[in-house]
Amino acid sequence: MISEWQNHKAQLRSYVSHRIDDADAVDDILQDVYLKASGNMHQLKSKGSLKGWLYRIAHNTIMDFYRQRQQFEALPDDLVAEEQESGKQAREELAECLRPLIDELPEKYGTPLRLAELEGVSQQAIADQLGLSLSGAKSRIQRGRVKFRQQMMACCDFEIGQEGITSYAPKDPLQRAKC
The missing domain is CATH 1.10.10.10 (Winged helix-like DNA-binding domain superfamily/Winged helix DNA-binding domain)
Known part of the structure; x- marks a missing residue:
């Protein structure tokens, strides 16, 4: 897995960095992609589809990053629920x-x-x-x-x-x- 990862790592970094504006987050996402890929190698159907499979994992990881990053405002403490x-x-x-x-x-x-x-x-x-x-x-x-x-x-x-x-x-x- 490590040798295959090295073959695609630079391309994946470029793919992720074009979609994420935080350099530290790019490294974190690449690490997550590697961990997910190495932990789920049994799901890969053929070696020929490895590159596409890695890009799909990277895409999903980027989507997860943006979902977690959404900002939510805390409700004020004095907010009272309207009566039914x-x-x-x-x-x-x-x-x-x-x-x-x-x-x-x-x-x-x-x-x-x-x-x-x-x-x-x-x-x-x-x-x-x-x-x-x-x-x-x-x-x-x-x-x-x-x-x-x-x-x-x-x-x-x-x-x-x-x-x-x-x-x-x-x-x-x-x-x-x-x-």
Whole structure:
């Protein structure tokens, strides 16, 4: 293994150093690659594939290096968890805003969508309640979502950011109560 390693070490160092900006980390990664390769030689299928196998180990080791290097900010000690009820209240308020638009959908799509999205009923329970197969209930919920989205897009202009919808305004100011 040592003689084969010496044949590929310079190329692997170049490969790793082009992907890692820390010279000390390059040496550490090369050492990890050597240890992983020497400990798993039994997994190598043929000598002809050694170079590719070493590069795959090097690539995976580089990915591990970046995963471990991710910075996380510590949460402040005075951070208090929000109460569960506030989330429930917000969902109920949102449901009341969306309910009129869902009610405008054809009943075969509006009812399953309302049950699934606003009331939190499982799709199997919706299928049982409406006398549908599970796939039929799923299909109606999906189609209801598509129709609801079309309705929303026809009714309002949305501003979307990284956090989701950041703002919206009715396309027709006279429709404000509806949207």
